[in-house]
Amino acid sequence: QQPVQSPQAVILREGEDAVINCSSSKALYSVHWYRQKHGEAPVFLMILLKGGEQKGHEKISASFNEKKQQSSLYLTASQLSYSGTYFCGTEMAPMNYGGSQGNLIFGKGTKLSVKP
Amino acid sequence: DVKVTQSSRYLVKRTGEKVFLECVQDMDHENMFWYRQDPGLGLRLIYFSYDVKMKEKGDIPEGYSVSREKKERFSLILESASTNQTSMYLCASSLFSGLAGWNQETQYFGPGTRLLVL
Numbered sequence A: 001q002q003p004v005q006s007p008q009a010v011i012l013r014e015g016e017d018a019v020i021n022c023s024s025s026k027a028l029y030s031v032h033w034y035r036q037k038h039g040e041a042p043v044f045l046m047i048l049l050k051g052g053e054q055k056g057h058e059k060i061s062a063s064f065n066e067k068k069q070q071s072s073l074y075l076t077a078s079q080l081s082y083s084g085t086y087f088c089g090t091e092m093a094p095m096n097y098g099g100s101q102g103n104l105i106f107g108k109g110t111k112l113s114v115k116p
Numbered sequence B: 001d002v003k004v005t006q007s008s009r010y011l012v013k014r015t016g017e018k019v020f021l022e023c024v025q026d027m028d029h030e031n032m033f034w035y036r037q038d039p040g041l042g043l044r045l046i047y048f049s050y051d052v053k054m055k056e057k058g059d060i061p062e063g064y065s066v067s068r069e070k071k072e073r074f075s076l077i078l079e080s081a082s083t084n085q086t087s088m089y090l091c092a093s094s095l096f097s098g099l100a101g102w103n104q105e106t107q108y109f110g111p112g113t114r115l116l117v118l
Helices: none
Strands: A004-006 A009-013 A018-023 A028-036 A043-048 A054-056 A060-064 A070-075 A084-092 A110-115 B004-006 B010-013 B019-025 B031-038 B042-049 B064-070 B073-078 B087-094 B113-117
Touching: A004 A084, A009 A018, A018 A084, A018 A110, A028 A060, A028 A070, A043 A054, A043 A060, A070 A084, A084 B042, B004 B087, B010 B019, B019 B031, B019 B087, B019 B113, B031 B064, B031 B073, B042 B064, B042 B073, B073 B087
Parallel strands: A009 A110, B010 B113
Antiparallel strands: A004 A018, A018 A070, A028 A043, A028 A084, A054 A060, A060 A070, A084 A110, B004 B019, B019 B073, B031 B042, B031 B087, B064 B073, B087 B113
16 A cells, blocks of 8 residues: 655756656545655655645645546756655545544655755 | 654664653644654554554554553553664654544654664
């Protein structure tokens, strides 16, 4: 049930764009995106709940496809401060996961390195 | 401001020792979680709790137990530490909300405890 994140790692130059994907074999209730810098706690970025939803701002945004099995995180015109490991945390839809109190299943993470 | 604190940032223990990891949140959250984080494996859920004195097993509960006597505090216990429990341990909390009990609130993480078992 662990979501699959891709790519596992990506190296960018400042100003370049990146897309990180998070896929599930079953329909999801929600997707939560986090960024974790080395030695620090994961920090919440955004949550997506609705199929077809897109949210965020100009530089960092995310989408959730209509089937609610895939989410993508978009990093535009990357900055040095974007470096870190990005995780998606997924919450299964009730019909597929009998009885949850809201615990998330996290992907293995995507390590993003932005170089000057 | 949201705050989740963990008792230690770094801990070194010997094999067979009993280890207590403490987590405290000051946000009046109902849900609390313990994860371990290992390179290449991501965050894996050990136990979680949605109320005082309530606990649920996560994906990897073997070798661990938990205690939640007060709403703000969630403890992870390694009854007899082993070298394969060397890891980064992260605590998180979240508000319980949403229709039919589904949590639409995100989780807030503590800074983590890096445990080394020798």
